[in-house]
Amino acid sequence: MKISSFVHFARFGIKTILFKKREPILGTIIVTDKCNLKCKHCSVNNITAVMHPYKQIRNEMRQLYDMGVRILFFYGGETFLWEDGERTLRDLVVEAKKMGFLIVNTVTNGTFPIDLPEADLILLSLDGDRERHNIIRGDTYDTIMENVKQATSDNICFYMAINQINKDAVCDVCRTARDVQNVRAVSFNFHTPYPDTRELALSKEEKAKCCEDIVKMMKEGVPVFNLKSAFPYIIQNRFPTPCHQCVIMENGKISTCGRCIEIPGLCDECGYFFVAEYTLLFRGNIKIIFEMLKTYLKYI
Ligand SMILES: C[S@@+](CC[C@H](N)C(=O)[O-])C[C@H]1O[C@@H](n2cnc3c(N)ncnc32)[C@H](O)[C@@H]1O
Numbered sequence: 001m002k003i004s005s006f007v008h009f010a011r012f013g014i015k016t017i018l019f020k021k022r023e024p025i026l027g028t029i030i031v032t033d034k035c036n037l038k039c040k041h042c043s044v045n046n047i048t049a050v051m052h053p054y055k056q057i058r059n060e061m062r063q064l065y066d067m068g069v070r071i072l073f074f075y076g077g078e079t080f081l082w083e084d085g086e087r088t089l090r091d092l093v094v095e096a097k098k099m100g101f102l103i104v105n106t107v108t109n110g111t112f113p114i115d116l117p118e119a120d121l122i123l124l125s126l127d128g129d130r131e132r133h134n135i136i137r138g139d140t141y142d143t144i145m146e147n148v149k150q151a152t153s154d155n156i157c158f159y160m161a162i163n164q165i166n167k168d169a170v171c172d173v174c175r176t177a178r179d180v181q182n183v184r185a186v187s188f189n190f191h192t193p194y195p196d197t198r199e200l201a202l203s204k205e206e207k208a209k210c211c212e213d214i215v216k217m218m219k220e221g222v223p224v225f226n227l228k229s230a231f232p233y234i235i236q237n238r239f240p241t242p243c244h245q246c247v248i249m250e251n252g253k254i255s256t257c258g259r260c261i262e263i264p265g266l267c268d269e270c271g272y273f274f275v276a277e278y279t280l281l282f283r284g285n286i287k288i289i290f291e292m293l294k295t296y297l298k299y300i
């Protein structure tokens with residue numbers, strides 16, 4: 001991370017903590033909800049299947065930038081499906097950088113060739129060893145691993161959503177992240193139980209066991225892009241929600257934290273680690289502040 005970016009985030013953090021401010025710093029734009037997969041745990045694919053036009057997305061970027069957002073995520077649907085004429089996801093990332101966003105990331109299912117060196121991080125969903133990943137995501141594991149190996153840059157971070165199907169595969173994903181070229185780290189979430197996927201949710205005991213596995217892997221030198229100090233809050237769902245420093249934009253509509261904010265009661269069962277990490281950070285949790293500094297400086 002550049003020193004100037006670090007200074008910007010440090011000033012934002014201090015202001016937010018001292019004055020209990022609610023301005024956003026992290027923004028997500030849904031470029032399309034169209035997807036080539038239909039994963040068992042996912043409730044957000046192909047609802048409209050609309051590709052939002054380049055001009056609209058550029059306006060949304062500008063709007064987020066003007067609100068103070070400096071960490072931008074492109075999200076889907078499948079982000080690598082996005083196109084508008086000749087333009088692809090790469091043009092969006094380049095435009096976001098030009099506009100002044102300090103960190104620009106994208107999230108992908110990894111089934112398309114990966115040529116996106118301009119992104120700071122490409123969060124690539126891997127949901128287990130071959131067997132369990134394929135149960136959740138169809139027969140895609142081998143294609144994804146081939147795309148990872150052929151990627152033109154080493155900015156990939158595996159992204160695993162842990163649920164009833166893959167809860168025993170945490171260590172497999174950790175070891176793959178450690179051993180496969182072009183992968184910088186692995187980051188986790190627990191399943192957030194939307195009304196149509198409640199049966200995939202984990203109990204507190206199961207979440208605790210997964211966190212034990214992650215800590216064990218951290219001790220073995222696996223690069224984990226999460227904060228260990230947040231685990232007790234995540235296991236018990238004891239972190240504040242929603243995250244006021246995070247906003248999401250879909251087709252011109254801005255929501256605080258996630259689109260899921262509209263589902264009654266879901267925030268009490270939120271499985272997204274970033275929500276715990278950011279809300280605890282901005283509440284001034286000292287352990288989280290130091291661990292966040294160490295982790296972000298290492299991986300971005
Ligand atoms: C909605 S997908 C969009 C990007 C891309 N299609 C992909 O699969 O990475 C973003 C991430 O959300 C995760 N996800 C989907 N539904 C979830 C849920 N109910 N709880 C937690 N994570 C979920 C996916 O596994 C994926 O890592």
Ligand code: SF4
Binds near residue numbers: 038042045076
């Ligand atoms: S690839 Fe991503 S958006 Fe598509 S169904 Fe799977 S989790 Fe949902």
Ligand code: SF4
Binds near residue numbers: 242
């Ligand atoms: S806190 Fe609520 S709005 Fe935010 S990601 Fe979790 S469920 Fe969604």
